[in-house]
Amino acid sequence: MHTLNVALGHRSYPIHIGAGLLGRSDLLLPHIHGRQVLVVSNETVAPLYLDALIGALSGYHVATCILPDGESFKDLQHLDRIFTCLLEQRFNRDCTLIALGGGVVGDMTGFAAAAYQRGVDFIQVPTTLLAQVDSSVGGKTGVNHALGKNMIGVFKQPNVVLIDTDVLTTLPARELKAGLAEVIKYGLIRDLPFLAWLEQNIPGLLAGDASLLAEAIRQSCENKAAVVAADELEKSDLRALLNLGHTFGHAIETGMGYGAWLHGEAVATGMLMAADLSMRLGWLSADDVLRVRTLLVRAGLPVDPPQMAVEEFLQHMSVDKKVKEGRLRLVLLQALGHAVVSEAPPELLCATLSAGSALGVLK
Amino acid sequence: MHTLNVALGHRSYPIHIGAGLLGRSDLLLPHIHGRQVLVVSNETVAPLYLDALIGALSGYHVATCILPDGESFKDLQHLDRIFTCLLEQRFNRDCTLIALGGGVVGDMTGFAAAAYQRGVDFIQVPTTLLAQVDSSVGGKTGVNHALGKNMIGVFKQPNVVLIDTDVLTTLPARELKAGLAEVIKYGLIRDLPFLAWLEQNIPGLLAGDASLLAEAIRQSCENKAAVVAADELEKSDLRALLNLGHTFGHAIETGMGYGAWLHGEAVATGMLMAADLSMRLGWLSADDVLRVRTLLVRAGLPVDPPQMAVEEFLQHMSVDKKVKEGRLRLVLLQALGHAVVSEAPPELLCATLSAGSALGVLK
Secondary structure, three states: OEEEEEOOHHHOEEEEEEOOOOOOHHHHHHHOOOOEEEEEEEOOOHHHHHHHHHHOOOOOEEEEEEEOOOHHHOOHHHHHHHHHHHHHOOOOOOOEEEEEEOHHHHHHHHHHHHHEOOOOEEEEEEOOHHHHHHHOOOOEOOEEEOOEEEEEOOEOOOOOEEEEHHHHHHOOHHHHHHHHHHHHHHHHHHOHHHHHHHHHHHHHHHOOOHHHHHHHHHHHHHHHHHHHHHOOOOOOOOHHHHHOOHHHHHHHHHHHOEOOEOHHHHHHHHHHHHHHHHHHOOOOOHHHHHHHHHHHHHOOOOOOOOOOOHHHHHHHHOOOOOOEOOEOOEEEEEEOOEEEEEOOOHHHHHHHHOOHHHOOOOO | OEEEEEOOHHHOEEEEEEOOOOOOHHHHHHHOOOOEEEEEEEOOOHHHHHHHHHHOOOOOEEEEEEEOOOHHHOOHHHHHHHHHHHHHOOOOOOOEEEEEEOHHHHHHHHHHHHHEOOOOEEEEEEOOHHHHHHHOOOOEOOEEEOOEEEEEOOEOOOOOEEEEHHHHHHOOHHHHHHHHHHHHHHHHHHOHHHHHHHHHHHHHHHOOOHHHHHHHHHHHHHHHHHHHHHOOOOOOOOHHHHHOOHHHHHHHHHHHOEOOEOHHHHHHHHHHHHHHHHHHOOOOOHHHHHHHHHHHHHOOOOOOOOOOOHHHHHHHHOOOOOOEOOEOOEEEEEEOOEEEEEOOOHHHHHHHHOOHHHOOOOO
């Protein structure tokens, strides 16, 4: 088992990574301070792993809230279901919420924990690769709005993140690939050696090699923890760098309807769009962009944006959280392994948005 | 104009109290950092004061969100309307929300500001006495749930509180009286000289004497600011003392249906119930309780609890935020001017809950 620390003063917390952690009460119980525990999960994950988790909580008053599975249910209406569960069980301010699931469950449970009685404890037990390497760490919580993804939420750090690598054996291949998009992201924005490691090991990762996956998760969480520790609340642009590909990706997700594209898939295509735009700015070479494209394709990820009008792209992108004084700002690559937040000349942005399957090819 | 300070380190903010402050751009603009401003108000207040406020915001991109008036609309569904307004206008993270209204508008606007894009600025312009002396100060925000009042929310401090005493001239008498309940509360929990001052000046306050009202608001806000500065997040029991009468009161509000009793009315009756229970514990004399009752009656406030079964009272009270390890804790009076948080023997609590109109009378 690896243990990392997210260094945030009195809100610091450990991330445990290893096989068979789900039922480890020795890792869970030190972070539960009352007797009441609500496990929030979804209809896909609960039948597989709920019993093991509850087994580690004997002696506690444990209730469960099982949500439907999917990004399209990540809204205020389904958030309210968690509050109803808590209130029906008469849960008090000293209760603890545990998120058992992917990014949707984690984001919603964290938001519910932040807002229930103005704040109760919560624990992340992520069960998708994407949640393990990204969304379960760092305290971003929230729900979507019909007009914009992740527009409603707060920062709320968990007490502990328990990453059981065994659960990846039941993860559908499509979800595993989607998670790899966020893994690759760390290489692109700040860790060139990790990018090279991924290029070498992508076949093993796709094949589900447990020790390779554990290593990829560890390196990803180390990168994430370092960024979050330096800029917890995204006050500078540092934390925003974690959003490489996300402004394009959110536009795809919102435009195509939540759930049509997996978040990681939209981010993969979005990262290639960011690389394409970085090339048009003269920062990346065509070879660099090809290198990004090749890795994403080898990871089984989509690299062609959907058929969406430039205007629609721009409309969805205009509500991005990085917009400042009305001006769109994007995470771009000054070089592979070195991301920055920058505005981009509109004509270059439009060229990227209209490039379609010719991303990375200068006309 | 009086100016008080809520001392919270880098989250400190001023409270300005005086006549004609609503249109004072010199007081508003220093606290608005972007160009986009959303004014949230309700159908009753907007026709009276929206124009004056907007007049002080010339040169800004100002949008409005007008909610229906009343506690029964303080829910997630109507909160979502604020988010829709913000997103339809493409408002970014550097926007500012202004709450123009009573406690419902203030609580919802503050929560929306805390959660929109994980946090934007907001300003309180309270237009009821209750909001001016209590809910606009201190950063408690949120909405109700069908199963419990104020169960969903977060702490979010405003940038400034602008209390225009002129708006009280249009406040219905019933609302003015309801506000006096929270004013009297400060005397009961921590300020015996203020209690005596109120006993002397209640006729003038009810008659709408502007200088007396301004003085009552100033003293109330000073008390509130002192408590909030010492215990912003209700980590100790200190801030909880501001909830005198509120556990009983919330049970009345939830049990009777949101809006049937005004919050201040429910708190008034709740404070007399707390005084009654304090007497049964041997802390207050019958004369003390009579003194509380007399002042509330002179302020035109209800002092008889509604016909509600003891079981129903207990059920609604059991979701109170002060419950710890399953045990109900109440704000009670060790003496007039000295509140404490304490458990109470169930038989004494039941005696209070079943006393009906005989509150304060030992059988």
